[in-house]
Amino acid sequence: MTITIPMQRSYDRATDQLRPVEIIPNEAPYAEGSALIRIGETHVLCAATIQEDVPRWMKGKGKGWVTAEYAMLPRSSPVRIEREAARGKQGGRTVEIQRLIGRSLRAVIDMEALGERQVILDCDVIRADGGTRCAAITGAYVALALACRGLADAGKVKRNPLKSAVAGVSVGVLRGVPVLDLDYREDSKADVDVNVVMTDRNAFVEIQGTAEQEPFSPETLQSMLSLASSGLRDLFAAQRAALAD
Numbered sequence: 001m002t003i004t005i006p007m008q009r010s011y012d013r014a015t016d017q018l019r020p021v022e023i024i025p026n027e028a029p030y031a032e033g034s035a036l037i038r039i040g041e042t043h044v045l046c047a048a049t050i051q052e053d054v055p056r057w058m059k060g061k062g063k064g065w066v067t068a069e070y071a072m073l074p075r076s077s078p079v080r081i082e083r084e085a086a087r088g089k090q091g092g093r094t095v096e097i098q099r100l101i102g103r104s105l106r107a108v109i110d111m112e113a114l115g116e117r118q119v120i121l122d123c124d125v126i127r128a129d130g131g132t133r134c135a136a137i138t139g140a141y142v143a144l145a146l147a148c149r150g151l152a153d154a155g156k157v158k159r160n161p162l163k164s165a166v167a168g169v170s171v172g173v174l175r176g177v178p179v180l181d182l183d184y185r186e187d188s189k190a191d192v193d194v195n196v197v198m199t200d201r202n203a204f205v206e207i208q209g210t211a212e213q214e215p216f217s218p219e220t221l222q223s224m225l226s227l228a229s230s231g232l233r234d235l236f237a238a239q240r241a242a243l244a245d
Contacts (some may be wrong), residue, residue, distance in 0.1 A: 009186070010040060015179045018169070018231050023142055023242035032119075033146030035242060037139030040183055041129035046139040048147035051118045064114030064161070066144070068101035068121040070094055070136060076128045097133045098123070100206065104137045104166050104197045105144055107205045113161035119147055130184035134168035134195055138235050141166050142242050149243075165200040167235040171224040173216060180227040192216050196228035200236045 011019055019040030028034035031047035054065050071094065074080050084090050101123060121143060123136035144162070151157045172182045173192035182190060194209035209221070 010183050015177060016227055016230060018181045018234055021238045023238050025142060025242045025245055032150055033143040035139045035142035037135050039131060039135045041127055042131050042135050043127040044135045044139050045124045045126055046143040047122045048143040049120045050147055054116050054118050063111040064116060065118045066105045066109055068098045070098040070101060070123045072125040072128055076125045100133060101136050101140055104205050105140060108162060108164045108166045108199055110161045110163055113157055113159055115157060130182050130187045131170045134170050137168035137197060142239055145243055165236055165239055166205060167232050168195060168197040169228050169231040170195050171228045178223040178227055180231045194224050198232050
């Protein structure tokens with residue numbers, strides 16, 4: 001049931017609606033797979049690179065590896081973000097997010113079917129308005145799926161190594177009301193902020209949740225998970241449409 005909150009949402013959305021979603025495949029033509037994902041004013045370019053090698057600690061095991069890198073471009077936000085390369089090290093937030101993206105993608109791929117090769121997903125935030133990590137996961141899956149399709153078409157793998165789709169979405173509590181897909185304005189004022197990553201087989205990969213103010217009840221958590229499931233169905237549909245192009 002849609003509930004009205006005393007605050008107008010972007011795009012005049014109801015509490016259970018995503019921002020407009022667009023996934024454009026093959027936006028980085030030199031990559032083995034790529035996608036530009038736009039969720040409202042959050043835009044992330046995701047590109048997959050296949051390396052015919054694996055990290056040293058994986059050699060000889062007959063398995064592949066999938067990893068990710070994440071970055072926010074300097075003018076992806078209203079105030080310029082200093083390049084982490086200029087500081088000489090990545091920040092904790094960046095490391096946390098790219099590890100989350102990597103875990104999410106590894107959860108849906110058969111490493112033995114991939115063979116001894118590595119897929120690197122570069123996720124660069126072009127424009128940020130909340131939910132960048134969830135957008136990166138959702139777009140990176142499309143880039144990974146295109147790269148795996150290329151391997152299968154070239155006969156480099158016996159079968160497509162992807163086992164299912166994966167996507168991420170944010171939910172939260174705003175002024176006491178559970179809402180789906182928070183933009184930055186909402187996220188900065190939310191009582192609760194949760195990121196949910198699931199497969200299209202209705203299985204959880206990761207749930208990250210924090211009470212910014214008062215602790216929240218199991219009933220509130222269940223309401224947020226129901227909202228997340230609804231939003232993820234729409235994101236899986238957008239992924240399928242992008243891959244069908």
